[in-house]
Amino acid sequence: MAKSQIELKVNGKSVEALVEPRTLLIHFLREQLSLTGPHIGCETSHCGACTVDLDGKSVKSCTIFAVQANGADIRTIEGVANVDGTLHAIQEGFREMHGLQCGFCTPGMIMRAYRLLQENKNPSEEEIRFGISGNLCRCTGYQNIVKAIQFAAAKLNGVPFQEAAE
Amino acid sequence: MIPATFSYHRPKSVQEAVALLGELGENGRALAGGHSLIPMMKLRLASPGNLVDLAGISELRGVRADGSDHVIGAMTTQHELIASNLLTEKIPLLRETALQIADPQVRYLGTLGGNVANGDPGNDMPAVMMCLGASYNVTSKSGERRIAAREFYQGAYVTALATGEVLTAVRIPTPAAAHGWAYEKLKRKVGDYATAAAAVMLTMKGGRVESCSIGLTNVADTPLWAQEAAKILTGSTLDAPTIKKAVAAAEAITSPASDARGPAEYRTKMAGVMLARALDRAKSRARG
Numbered sequence: 001m002a003k004s005q006i007e008l009k010v011n012g013k014s015v016e017a018l019v020e021p022r023t024l025l026i027h028f029l030r031e032q033l034s035l036t037g038p039h040i041g042c043e044t045s046h047c048g049a050c051t052v053d054l055d056g057k058s059v060k061s062c063t064i065f066a067v068q069a070n071g072a073d074i075r076t077i078e079g080v081a082n083v084d085g086t087l088h089a090i091q092e093g094f095r096e097m098h099g100l101q102c103g104f105c106t107p108g109m110i111m112r113a114y115r116l117l118q119e120n121k122n123p124s125e126e127e128i129r130f131g132i133s134g135n136l137c138r139c140t141g142y143q144n145i146v147k148a149i150q151f152a153a154a155k156l157n158g159v160p161f162q163e164a165a166e
Numbered sequence: 167m168i169p170a171t172f173s174y175h176r177p178k179s180v181q182e183a184v185a186l187l188g189e190l191g192e193n194g195r196a197l198a199g200g201h202s203l204i205p206m207m208k209l210r211l212a213s214p215g216n217l218v219d220l221a222g223i224s225e226l227r228g229v230r231a232d233g234s235d236h237v238i239g240a241m242t243t244q245h246e247l248i249a250s251n252l253l254t255e256k257i258p259l260l261r262e263t264a265l266q267i268a269d270p271q272v273r274y275l276g277t278l279g280g281n282v283a284n285g286d287p288g289n290d291m292p293a294v295m296m297c298l299g300a301s302y303n304v305t306s307k308s309g310e311r312r313i314a315a316r317e318f319y320q321g322a323y324v325t326a327l328a329t330g331e332v333l334t335a336v337r338i339p340t341p342a343a344a345h346g347w348a349y350e351k352l353k354r355k356v357g358d359y360a361t362a363a364a365a366v367m368l369t370m371k372g373g374r375v376e377s378c379s380i381g382l383t384n385v386a387d388t389p390l391w392a393q394e395a396a397k398i399l400t401g402s403t404l405d406a407p408t409i410k411k412a413v414a415a416a417e418a419i420t421s422p423a424s425d426a427r428g429p430a431e432y433r434t435k436m437a438g439v440m441l442a443r444a445l446d447r448a449k450s451r452a453r454g
Contacts, residue, residue: 004174021174021217024208043167045205046357048271057245057274063204064275067174068197068219112270133356134269 006070010035011079019066025059026050028066029076037077037107041136048135051108052076058115060134077107080114089155090114090148099148101139109135113149122153125164169207176219180226180305180334183218188307188330190216196332197221198241198280201272202289226279226334229253237303238336240279245270247278256340259347259367263294266351266363282315283333285325285388288359292319293381293389294349295336297365303335312337319388345369346452348444351383352436354427360384361427362436364416366444368399370452375399380444385420385437392416395441404449412445413438 003018010033019028029035029052041049043062050061053075080088090113093099100106109132116123116131123131128149129142137145147163154161177183187194195214197203198221206212220226226241229250236256238247244264247253254261267273267281267290281291282302295302295315302313304327318326327333341347351363363383369376378399380392395416402408422433 002173020171022169022171022207024168027168043208045201045272048269051271058271059275060271063201063272065174065200065204068200068221070176116270131270134271 004067004070006067008069008071009073011075017066021065021067023066025052025054025061025064025066025069028069029061029074035076035078038111039104039107041104041108046136047105047108048112048132049105049108051111051135053111053115056115056118058112058134075111075114077110080110088114088152090117090152092155093148093151094145097144097147097151099140099145105135105137105139109137109145113152117149117153117156121157123149125150167208169204170210170213172207172214173216174219175216176222178222180223180332183220183223184305184307184330184332186216186218187332190218191329194218194330198283199243199275199277200280201268201276202280202284202286220279220332231256231340232337234340236338236340238278238338240283240333240335241277242279244268244273244276244278244281248273257298257338259294259298259341259349259365262347263290263349263365266290266349266353269357272357278336279333282318282336283325283327285319285321285323285327287322287387287389288384289389290349290351290360290363290383293363293383293391294365295338295381296389296391297367297379297381298338298341299379300336300338302333303337304331305334306331310334316391322387341367342369344453346448346450348447348451350440350444350447352440359427362420362422362433362440364437364440364444366441366448368445368448368452370449370454372454373403375402375404376454380416380441382416382420382437382441385422385433387421390419392419392441394419399445404445409442409445413441416441 039049041047045063052061151161193215197217197219227239247264281289300315349365352361360383365381368378378396382390395412398412417438420434424430
């Protein structure tokens with residue numbers, strides 16, 4: 001099958017590549033670009049471990065072909081840290097609030113939270129839970145993930161983070 | 167899970183897309199948001215030789231008022247439906263339904279056109295379109311036609327859409343400003359298809375139901391338009407005995423499969439429960 005030429009931006013860098021039309025975006029990112037931050041979890045559009053940011057949308061990269069992303073601007077977990085190498089507020093939140101245990105879901109969680117906090121700068125706990133409902137975590141019970149996102153929202157808004165009483 | 171090989175096409179206009187699909191015949195398939203088709207291709211339950219991606223066709227996007235109707239481009243995503251102030255004001259049932267479809271990531275890409283055209287009995291919008299009396303604009307290389315949602319669904323994944331045709335827009339008669347609405351969906355978890363779901367639109371006058379329309383999701387091979395139940399409710403005050411009769415009439419037309427979502431009898435009963443709840447909420451929202 002003839003390969004297709006695609007041009008896109010990944011983490012701010014221009015990328016040109018040849019892909020088979022049936023190549024899924026997750027396989028393109030991991031195998032052709034060696035960006036192994038986005039994880040393959042369920043492979044059936046349920047778990048969200050493969051979530052990346054594509055033209056301002058959170059997408060499951062296991063459910064889109066790389067060829068569909070021709071011309072797109074993509075950000076993966078590898079492109080989230082600040083330019084000076086310090087952690088992004090969301091990454092810091094996950095560290096400070098213990099928002100991960102095994103860490104498998106974390107790249108997808110962070111990429112989803114990244115978009116969520118741009119659409120809603122000050123989400124309620126309920127809005128956070130609804131907003132990350134396409135991302136599964138089998139370790140944490142979500143409590144600390146929600147806190148991590150609240151921490152990040154507070155930091156991005158320049159206000160002190162106050163943990164809600166349990 | 168790697169799909170079978172295929173050739174990829176990305177036409178710039180509807181005209182170009184239908185010319186391609188007409189030429190490809192059974193070997194071609196339109197790709198909208200891909201969140202039904204791509205999973206099926208990964209499982210090799212579908213292996214079209216050619217995908218015609220509609221994403222590059224700007225005329226298929228957007229929402230506009232057109233006389234007494236609203237017209238929604240087929241490639242408008244669930245996310246865009248939810249964000250549309252125009253639809254939230256005029257046809258709020260759409261937003262309420264879209265928010266119960268899948269999860270945020272799927273809603274960013276999943277489209278209204280794909281949801282209604284695919285013929286999956288688990289999809290939520292088809293029953294809502296039946297409830298609202300919507301029709302679908304369909305184009306092929308030989309021209310355009312309009313198909314009523316209530317006549318579109320023939321079986322699981324079998325619709326009135328012919329090979330070479332593309333569903334380009336959904337046309338919905340704008341409901342009366344004072345109408346009440348609700349979409350009640352029972353699901354096991356976020357992202358699941360409905361165990362059973364019910365869409366209701368009604369208008370009230372002097373405390374009585376003036377008009378009523380009901381759609382049911384995932385309790386048969388096709389979405390269902392529960393005409394008899396709606397007829398029973400019309401003219402009533404939505405009193406308990408009448409609701410009970412209407413619920414029985416709605417349950418009577420269901421024929422769900424027994425599956426992981428429960429035995430058929432349970433799913434039929436849940437369709438009734440969802441209808442009763444939807445009626446209650448629609449009534450509380452109706453003015454007049």
